[in-house]
Amino acid sequence: MNIQLYKALWGMEGSYRDQLTQAAQAGYAGIEAPLPPRDLEHEFKNLLAELQLHYIAQVVTSVPHQETFAEQVRRAADFDPKLIVSHSARDGMKLVDQFRFFESALKMEQEVGITIGHETHRSRAMFTPWTTRTLLEEFPELSITADFSHWCCVTESLLEDYAEDMEVAIRRTVHIHARVGYAQGPQVPHPGAPEYSRELAAFEAWWTRIVQYRREQGFSYTSITPEFGPANSGYMHTLPFTGAPVTDLWDVNEWMAKRISERMTP
Numbered sequence: 001m002n003i004q005l006y007k008a009l010w011g012m013e014g015s016y017r018d019q020l021t022q023a024a025q026a027g028y029a030g031i032e033a034p035l036p037p038r039d040l041e042h043e044f045k046n047l048l049a050e051l052q053l054h055y056i057a058q059v060v061t062s063v064p065h066q067e068t069f070a071e072q073v074r075r076a077a078d079f080d081p082k083l084i085v086s087h088s089a090r091d092g093m094k095l096v097d098q099f100r101f102f103e104s105a106l107k108m109e110q111e112v113g114i115t116i117g118h119e120t121h122r123s124r125a126m127f128t129p130w131t132t133r134t135l136l137e138e139f140p141e142l143s144i145t146a147d148f149s150h151w152c153c154v155t156e157s158l159l160e161d162y163a164e165d166m167e168v169a170i171r172r173t174v175h176i177h178a179r180v181g182y183a184q185g186p187q188v189p190h191p192g193a194p195e196y197s198r199e200l201a202a203f204e205a206w207w208t209r210i211v212q213y214r215r216e217q218g219f220s221y222t223s224i225t226p227e228f229g230p231a232n233s234g235y236m237h238t239l240p241f242t243g244a245p246v247t248d249l250w251d252v253n254e255w256m257a258k259r260i261s262e263r264m265t266p
Contacts, residue, residue, distance in 0.1 A: 001211055002221040003265045005257050006056055009033035011230030011249045016040065020047045026254070030054030032085065032225045035076055045079060056175070056223065057081040065089050066104045077112040083175055083223065085145045088118040089125035095134070098125045102139050117145035117174045122186070128154055129165035136172050146173040147227070148206055149181025156183045158202045166206070173210045177227040178203075178256050187228055187235045189246045192255055204263065211264055224264075226256035 007023035009031055014022075016036065023031050030053045036044040048055055057079060059072035069086065076084050089101045102118075102125075109116045118126055126132040126144060129151050136142055146169060151159055159166055180191040180203045188196040191203075211222045229235030231245040236252075238245055 001215040001219070003211070003260065004029040004054070004221050004223045005260065006030045006032045006054070006223055006225040008225050008227045008253070010227065011233070016044055016047055020051050020053060024051040024053055028053070028257075029223075030056060030082065032056035032058065032227075034058045034060070035072065035079070041079075048079075055079055055081045056083045056085060056225065058085045058087075060087040061089060061101075065093075065101050069101070069105055070108050073108050073112055073114075073116065077114055081114060084114055084116045085175060086116055086118050087121050087124050091123050091125065091127045091131075093125065098135065099138060101125070102135060102142060106139060106141055115143060115174055117143050119145040119177070120147050120150055120169070122150045122154060127151075129159065129162040129169065133165045133168045136168050142172065143174040144169060144172050145175040145177060146170070146206070146210060147177035147179065148203065149177075149179045149186040152181040152183055152199075153186045158183065158199065170206065170209050171213055173214075174223075176207055176210060176222065176224040178207065178224050178260060179227045179229070180256075187237075189237045190252055190255075191228075191259070207260075208264065224260055226253040226260070228252045228256065 005028050007026065007028040009019050012019045020031060035057060057076035059069065059076055061069045073084060088105065089098050120126045120132055125135065127150065132144065180188050180196065180199050182188050182196065182199045188199055191200050214222050228249065230249050231238050236245050236249065
């Protein structure tokens with residue numbers, strides 16, 4: 001099983017050339033990012049080709065959710081991404097409306113011929129283990145991008161009471177966001193800190209099970225994006241009064257990438 005590591009552009013600074021060059025020089029297989037502004041589309045495509053980087057496109061739905069999803073997915077397809085990651089629908093939508101959305105989403109996925117992983121994200125339809133399981137059981141062809149840090153935050157736990165839901169989610173994962181969360185938040189200050197060893201072990205066990213299952217199913221690779229977020233997003237912890245980040249964003253994501261390479265690559 002080949003592990004393909006992607007660099008999230010979230011929190012990176014500089015031009016697209018600066019960001020993509022840094023990702024390429026660090027040895028990433030590709031980058032994961034929202035669609036570029038329309039006036040930068042040509043430059044973005046050229047840089048991907050020049051630097052030989054794959055692309056995972058991110059889309060975010062808003063009202064009207066079916067229409068905005070379809071519009072963004074069609075536009076994303078023009079970039080020939082390896083995968084599309086979607087923040088899909090909303091947590092407060094009635095279940096019947098969520099069903100309508102995902103029925104439409106599967107039709108759109110079939111239309112463009114690109115796998116779509118609906119992210120397990122707070123405020124979205126898949127914001128808990130049990131709501132996600134309901135959707136996955138209703139739609140056997142639906143896939144997820146696993147970011148279990150959100151579920152830890154929502155349930156205030158390391159998901160000990162949701163083993164059956166987790167098993168369903170693990171078997172339907174097509175992409176991993178490798179960020180370590182904890183019971184009171186979506187991001188630990190640093191995954192290497194000994195005081196968060198229990199959280200790191202839990203997340204690595206989930207990721208390992210995903211990779212093992214995909215290997216058993218005959219997939220040749222699993223894509224993983226280390227995705228610790230910046231201080232201005234509210235994800236990275238900061239020092240009181242100064243607002244200084246407790247760690248460097250590039251360094252913490254590199255630590256996670258190196259850890260994955262050492263422990264999950266045969």
